Amino acid sequence: MSNPLPNIIKIAIVGPESTGKSTMSAYLAKHYHTVWVPEFARQYCEKLTSPCTYQDEVNMFYGQLDLEEKMLPQASKILICDTTFITIKIWSDHLFGKTPPEVLDELPRHTYDFYLLLDIDMPWVDDPLRDFPTLRSHFMQLWHKELQALNARYVVISGLEQQRYDKAVAAVDNFLSKTG
Known part of the structure; x- marks a missing residue:
């Protein structure tokens, strides 16, 4: 599915567990008034x-697509996406040794204009939905691999607190300045 509102720039905030994706997404949405x-x-x-099943991964894939589609018309020039369904591919491969075919089919068609890959330099925060504090480096490498396989434009964002937010805004501003 391509972007039905071509004037909306889709920016994905991605990375391993406990890297501040949701907090960063909320911050950027507020900063860019979207x-x-x-x-x-x-x-x-x-x-x-x-425990999560393979079918649950498929359900989450469709749910993420649907939620994004519903939010897109509400965006103001930029849509910030707290992760993407690439996460489904990474988790499915890790947990089940395979990716749902619908995810593989959609990956090259459902693109984002720019990705911020949040680094693992933040302290781990326990959460009942987080499972792999000792595999953060492994998952960071997988994110690089997946984004590179898509020829995605992305920047790694590191640092703590305001420094991290400032780097993210600078990266987005730089990207936006090059897109016109």
């Missing part, structure tokens, strides 16, 4: 009463 798409998987997993 809306942000929350991570559907978080809402979905909070309701699960048993």
Whole structure:
């Protein structure tokens, strides 16, 4: 699915667990006076009463797409996306050894204009939905690999607190200045 509102620039905030994606998404949305798409998987997993299944990954894929589609018309020039369904690919590969075919089919078609890959230099924060504090480097490498496979334009954002936010704004401003 391509962007039905071509004048809206889609910026994805991605990275391993506990890197501040939701907080960064909210910050950037406020800074740029727009809306942000929350991570559907978080809402979905909070309701699960048993471990996540392969079908749950498929459900989260469709849920993320639907949520993004619903939020897109509310955006003001920029839509900030708290993660993307690349996360479904990474988690499915890790947990089940395969990716749902619908995810693989959609990856090259459902693009984002720019990605901020949040670094793992933030302290780990425990959360019932976070599982792999010792695998953050592994997942960071996977994010690089997946973004490179898509030829995605991305920047790694590191630092703590305001420094991290300032770097993100500078990266987005730089990207926007080059897109006209």
